[in-house]
Amino acid sequence: MDRRIVITGLGVVSPAGVGAAALAEAVRAGRSAVGPITRFDASAYPCRVAGEVREFDPADGIRKDQTRYVRKMSKVMAIDIQLALAASNLAILDTGLPIGDPRTNEPVLPTVDHARFGMVFGTGFIPTELDDLAGPVQASRTDGRFSMSRWGTHGIPQMFPLWLLKYLPNMHSCHTGILWDAQGPSNSLTCSDAGGLLAVDEAVRILRRGAADRMLAGGAESRVNPTLLMRYCLLGRLATGGADPAAACRPFDLGRTGQVNAEGAAVLALEGLDTAQTRGARLYGEVLGTGCATTRAGIDACEADGRAVAAAVRGALQDAGAAPEDLGAVFAHGTAFEKQDQGEAAGLAAALGPAARTVPVTATKGVTGNMGAASGLADLAVALLLAKDGLVPPILNCERPDPRAGLAFVTGRPVPLAKDLVLATTHAIGGQTAAVVIRVTR
Amino acid sequence: MSQTRKRRVVITGMGSVTPMGLSVEETWRNLVAGKSGIRPIAVFDASTFPTTFAAQVPDFDLAPYVRDPAPYATAGRNVRFAMAAARMAMDDAGLAPGKFDPDRAGIYLGSGEGALDFLTLVDAIANGTGPDGKVSAVGFAEVGFKRYVGLRELEQEPNMPANHLAAEYGIGGPTFSCLTACAASTQAIGEATDLIRNSRADLIVGGGTHSMIHPLGVTGFNLLTAISTEHKDEPWRASRPFDRDRAGFVLGEGSTIMILEELQHARARGARIWAEVVGFGSSADAYRMTDIHPEGRGPVAAMRLALADAGVRPEDIDYISAHGTGTQENDRVETLSVKIAFGPHAPQVPISSVKSALGHLIAAAGATELMTCVLAIRDQVLPPTLNLENPDPECDLDYVPNAARKAKVDVCLSNSFGFGGQNDSLVVRRFVP
Numbered sequence: 001m002d003r004r005i006v007i008t009g010l011g012v013v014s015p016a017g018v019g020a021a022a023l024a025e026a027v028r029a030g031r032s033a034v035g036p037i038t039r040f041d042a043s044a045y046p047c048r049v050a051g052e053v054r055e056f057d058p059a060d061g062i063r064k065d066q067t068r069y070v071r072k073m074s075k076v077m078a079i080d081i082q083l084a085l086a087a088s089n090l091a092i093l094d095t096g097l098p099i100g101d102p103r104t105n106e107p108v109l110p111t112v113d114h115a116r117f118g119m120v121f122g123t124g125f126i127p128t129e130l131d132d133l134a135g136p137v138q139a140s141r142t143d144g145r146f147s148m149s150r151w152g153t154h155g156i157p158q159m160f161p162l163w164l165l166k167y168l169p170n171m172h173s174c175h176t177g178i179l180w181d182a183q184g185p186s187n188s189l190t191c192s193d194a195g196g197l198l199a200v201d202e203a204v205r206i207l208r209r210g211a212a213d214r215m216l217a218g219g220a221e222s223r224v225n226p227t228l229l230m231r232y233c234l235l236g237r238l239a240t241g242g243a244d245p246a247a248a249c250r251p252f253d254l255g256r257t258g259q260v261n262a263e264g265a266a267v268l269a270l271e272g273l274d275t276a277q278t279r280g281a282r283l284y285g286e287v288l289g290t291g292c293a294t295t296r297a298g299i300d301a302c303e304a305d306g307r308a309v310a311a312a313v314r315g316a317l318q319d320a321g322a323a324p325e326d327l328g329a330v331f332a333h334g335t336a337f338e339k340q341d342q343g344e345a346a347g348l349a350a351a352l353g354p355a356a357r358t359v360p361v362t363a364t365k366g367v368t369g370n371m372g373a374a375s376g377l378a379d380l381a382v383a384l385l386l387a388k389d390g391l392v393p394p395i396l397n398c399e400r401p402d403p404r405a406g407l408a409f410v411t412g413r414p415v416p417l418a419k420d421l422v423l424a425t426t427h428a429i430g431g432q433t434a435a436v437v438i439r440v441t442r
Numbered sequence: 443m444s445q446t447r448k449r450r451v452v453i454t455g456m457g458s459v460t461p462m463g464l465s466v467e468e469t470w471r472n473l474v475a476g477k478s479g480i481r482p483i484a485v486f487d488a489s490t491f492p493t494t495f496a497a498q499v500p501d502f503d504l505a506p507y508v509r510d511p512a513p514y515a516t517a518g519r520n521v522r523f524a525m526a527a528a529r530m531a532m533d534d535a536g537l538a539p540g541k542f543d544p545d546r547a548g549i550y551l552g553s554g555e556g557a558l559d560f561l562t563l564v565d566a567i568a569n570g571t572g573p574d575g576k577v578s579a580v581g582f583a584e585v586g587f588k589r590y591v592g593l594r595e596l597e598q599e600p601n602m603p604a605n606h607l608a609a610e611y612g613i614g615g616p617t618f619s620c621l622t623a624c625a626a627s628t629q630a631i632g633e634a635t636d637l638i639r640n641s642r643a644d645l646i647v648g649g650g651t652h653s654m655i656h657p658l659g660v661t662g663f664n665l666l667t668a669i670s671t672e673h674k675d676e677p678w679r680a681s682r683p684f685d686r687d688r689a690g691f692v693l694g695e696g697s698t699i700m701i702l703e704e705l706q707h708a709r710a711r712g713a714r715i716w717a718e719v720v721g722f723g724s725s726a727d728a729y730r731m732t733d734i735h736p737e738g739r740g741p742v743a744a745m746r747l748a749l750a751d752a753g754v755r756p757e758d759i760d761y762i763s764a765h766g767t768g769t770q771e772n773d774r775v776e777t778l779s780v781k782i783a784f785g786p787h788a789p790q791v792p793i794s795s796v797k798s799a800l801g802h803l804i805a806a807a808g809a810t811e812l813m814t815c816v817l818a819i820r821d822q823v824l825p826p827t828l829n830l831e832n833p834d835p836e837c838d839l840d841y842v843p844n845a846a847r848k849a850k851v852d853v854c855l856s857n858s859f860g861f862g863g864q865n866d867s868l869v870v871r872r873f874v875p
Contacts, residue, residue, distance in 0.1 A: 004610070073731065116741060118726065123621075125555050125600050130567050130577035137567045138575075146564045148657065156661050162664030163864070165731060167599070170622045172861035177728040183743065186726035187629055190600040190621045191555070196627025198618060205636055226579040226586075234592030265687070292642075294549065294608045294617035298513060298633045300593060301609075301703035311545065311614060383723070429596070431605035432617050 003208050005142035006276050009269030010381045011091030011218075013083050015051035015262055015368050018060070019090065023378060024385035027364050027393045028414060032246035034260050034369050039224050046083045047238035049245040050224045050261025051369030058086040065102045066179050073175065074357020076162045078126045079212040079263065084172035084220035084376040085179065087265035087374075088091070088119075091216060092180055095269045096281060108181050111279070118212040120178060122195020123169040127227035132163060153287035170221055184212040192428035193333065194292075195219050195373035196266060199382075200292035200436050204268055213275060220265030221372030232261055235300065235429075237337045241376030249370075250397040251334030251363040252341055252409055256398055259335040259341030262369030266377035284384040288322065288421065289437040291315025299430035308433040313425055316435035320421070324355035327437075328419035329410075331379035331394040333426045334363025335370055344427070345405035352407075360417075362410045366396030375427035380438060381424040387440035390417045443513065451635045452873055453716040454645075454708050455535025455701035456813055457527040460800055461497035465530060469800075469810075470817045473825045474846045476680035478799045480692050485655055486521075486560075492664040495677030496655045497694035497801030499523060508610060516594040517606065518557030523697035524603040524651035525610065530646070532611065535701040536713060539612070548602045548615035548643035550634035552626025552803040554652035556597035562589040600805075603651050603697075615643045618689050621805060623860035624765070626650055627698070628808030628868055632722030634702050644707040650806035650863035651697035661695065662864040666732075668769060668861075669693055682829040683766035683795035684773045684837040691767040694801025699810040710804070717816045717875045720853075721752025727863030734771055738779030739767075740865040745783040745855065748867035754853060756784040759791055759869075761824055761849065763811045763856040766795025766804055766842075777837045792849060798828035808858035812868055819872045824849050 012019060013032035016026035026033055034051050042048040058077075059070040074082060092109075093099075100106030107114065137156035142147055165171065177186055189195045196219025203214035203215035214244050223232065232238050239248045239258035250256040276283060295309035297303045317324060330352075333344055349356045364379055371378060386393055391414040395401075401409040420439050427433035456466050461479030463469035472479070479497040504522050505511050507564050514521060532538075562585065570581030596602065601619035608617055616637055622629050627650025634648040654663070663669040670690035673680040681692040686776050708715060719849035725747065727740035734740075749756065763774055781788045796814050814825055823846050830843035852872040859865045 003630060009703055029571070040579040042579060044580045044587075076731075096628055114728070115725075125598055125621075126538075130570065130579075131575075133564070133567050134571045134575050134577045139573055140564070141568060146561065148487045149490045151564075151657065151661075152488065152492075156491065156664060159661065159665050161665045161667075162732070163665055165666070168623060168862065170860060170864060171731070171863050172862065173622075173726070176728040176732060176865065178730065181725050181728050183728045183740065185724035186622070187620055187724070188622050188864070190619050191617075192601055201616075202618075202633060205640055209636060209639075226582050230583060230586050230590060231592065231595040234587075234590055236592070249467045275673060291615055292490075292616040292618075293545075294605075296608045296612050296614055298546075299605045300596060308614065348862065356797070381514075418869060420532075428601060431608060440663045 004273035005204050005207050006273045007268050007282040007288045008271055008276050009091040009095035010268040010284060011087035011094060012378055012381050013053055013056050013086045014264040015053055018056050020381040024382045027382050028386055029368050030394055030396045032367055032396060034248055035245045041225055045229055046233055046240050049260055050225050051247045051260060053263050056086050058082045062103050064087050069179060076166045078167050079222045079272040080126050080220050081171045081175060083265035084121060084218060085175055088176040088216055088218060091267035091269045113213055113418050114181045115183045116213040117182040118186055118206060119182055119216035120187045120189060120199040121172040122189045122191060122199045123172050124221040124372055125169055125190060127169040127225060128167055130226060175278055193372055193375055193426050194428040194432035194434045197376035197426050197434035197436050198292060198432060201292055201434060202280045204287050205292055205421055207270060207272060214271040216267050216268055217279050218267035219373035219377050220262035221374060223261035223372055224263045227301045229261055236277040247397050249336045249366050250363050251336045251395050252402050252405060253398045254400040254402055256336040256338055259337045260369035262371045264371035264374040264378060266374040266381055268377060271316025283440045283441050285440045288439055289316045289320025291319060291435045293433045294431050301430055302343040304343050307344040309425060309427060310351040311409055312433045312435040316423060316437045320437040322421055322437060324352040326419060326421050327359045327423055328417045330359055330361045331383055331424040332361055332363045334365055336365060346406055349406045356407055358408055360392045360410045360415050361407045362392055363395045372430055379424040383438055387442055392417050449639045450637045451702055451707040451719045452705050452708050453700050453816060454703045454713040455531040456716060457534060458529050458698040458813055459499055459526045460696040460718025460810060461499055462800055464502055473796055473799055474823055476845055478828060480657045480677045480681060480801055482761060486657055488660060491660055492671045493660055493669050494674055495680060497692060498655055500697050508530050510855050516591060518597050518630050519653040520554060520556055520651045521603050521606050525606060526649035526849050527697040527699040530608055531699040531701050542645060545614040545837045548637060548646045549613055549617040550630045550646050551586045551604045552630040552805040552856055553603045553619055554621060555600055556600060556602055558656055558658060559590060559594060560657045578816055591856040607647055607729045622864040623862055624804055624807055625858040625860035625864050625866045626716040626805035627710050628858035628866040629724060631809060632813060632866055632868055635722055636717045638702060638704050645703040647699060648702045649699040649809035652803060652805035653695035655693055655695050657838045661798060670672050681768050681798045683803060683827055684841045686832040686834040687766045688770060688773060690769050692801040694803045696803050699815050705812050713806060717819055717870050718873045720871045721748040721869030722865045723747025723751060728864055731862060734775045738775045738799050740863055741776060741779035741859055742782045744865040744867040749868050752869035756787045758853050759855050761818055761853045761854045762791055762793040763777045763854060764793050764795045765857045766797055773835045777839055780839060789839060792824050792840045792842050794825055795825040796825050812856045812870060815856050815870050818851045818854060822848060822851055
């Protein structure tokens, strides 16, 4: 029998605020956190809305020596990394593990075997902040043109020495590991939107093969910057219509016009049921099964039949030993990009079979926009918290659900969570697809 | 490997594109002959950069390696390398379409970013830079929307090589892409092995692909003073792992792809078996962002975990393919780590760094180095560490200096340690039924 893996800590930083509860409450109430972009002047872009994280502090709530580390290093951490650190801190603090006393040189987590504490983080490739290159680029111009030769002599010397490290996608794991002395297995998955749920898949396998006692499964990404906003505009994937930012992202709605870029981080603290019970930990839920697959239609394509979504969902159900009718809710990826939504709906309908008519299907991106690698994990956190009230939240802005989907979309108001199993699924553009089945604790 | 584990993972195909050859055999021949792939940088004008040389993959035509070149029009060097290496690996494994169930096949790559459109970036930044030295997104967008190409921008995502592979070969199973800096493809092969052991797939196209030989890549490493700036006139002397006068690594690029396959699956189709992947260990230094733990805490743990997973003792290891970057710190700490993990046996184990000849392939380094372990087992010969001319008292193990060596080789350990402190080790063994 495989080792049973439970979720004992949640950390979320999202456009709805700091903490998993802030997101769960916004999703339950159908309150949008999408707004006009304030981080930079987006007036030259066809899409000018995003899900921005307004205020957070990656040094909140941690020990003084940890705070010093974060304060010192934050200038060489892109916002993605800071978000990851903040959510990791929340998740670890939420586990209720005792924190060591720095005055007596206690380890930061004195009851934890640090060599057996690891993490897997979903991340994106982080584009450089434009300001970091502004001076060096100016210094490299001659006769009104950029000169590579001058970049070598005048540009490079103006860059700050740790520039590269500020943007490396493995730094989520590295800084979190340093801050919490986590010396166990450590990975950084660059699988776009699927990265967070794939991190759960891998973290669970690491725990089951006995290579660690506890793992963080995380995801963090920011797509609220001039470079990534441009990329998604050029790919024709962003919502453009409407004057009201709160109504911009409309998963599975007939009036959808595209996705909304966002930023955020979500982290689940995972451990064996055995160790969690021994220490009397609060159990949010249990990871029952994971599944993964891939789209083979091409890097920018959506599979119309949602074959990969169906395969990942079936795989997760099979791994969980569950049938579609055992599900109390499905949290779909639901980006609100039409072709992607349609393919996902087809895949879900195929995998759920006759149960598609009854299993409530919801999505949270109407509230947050697309938080990339954080998406599926944030959905699991929402599902776990709303399970306390026995609710499946509605899809914000899904006013005229696409009837071709053949799914039981939750619209308008929450519906009861009739069963304890919840599935979340996410997929990357043109590729990786993941699904996770959890049992929620009510 | 534990006795209870039923599913064994073997390597049934290899393909490689490196600075020293456009095939596994060409690269290996040149490595064993003691040649170097390091030359002045030709892919862009680096003549005024602090570092002017790197190990570059020779130009090649992608068409013979793909069904249709069209989807690769905006692809970066990383994707081109991976597609060529994968075709050679699939052919080597005898995996023509219809010979395997694509839904039971997966992909796990350690892979880096695609080609950055650097000239558009700098022109867009210049256009947006105001008198205060800040860049306005309005000015940036004015140039950007004219010149950036959406698909080329998408190709920068590190998961694109994996996604191209899925489309090219119709692979529908688990697909992962990781970027744990310099450890990525060792980690990819290790975790791919776990996926197969867990029956999540029967075969996985695993390995790595990367090119950081682009203006911002060289800039970034120069700023960190991680790459050598010495021996400009004789760049093949610049990569000097374990030598007293080592002064940093030399950037390389390329891709190595391996077909990792469950043993019974391989046997059932009569596949030739190169070697067996028997052990994997992953750890984190959790020490500092820019320094390795001085006692090699993470590397020691990764090596020990890999040996334990393989069920072998230090004295069973015939050869260690070192991370061996040629930075002062790495080579000193790696040497110390081997001494700690291997105990009194450490001086008996030959160790070499093929980075002395190939440069550092970053996310593709680990898979490429594992390939050299597999070939060392086949040919009973160890590739040399080039440019090891002046012994360093702190690096006093057997590094197979300067010339290949005949040796009995059945079991090898391959090390990869990433910037930021993620460490991975693999154990690969001659296949014994």
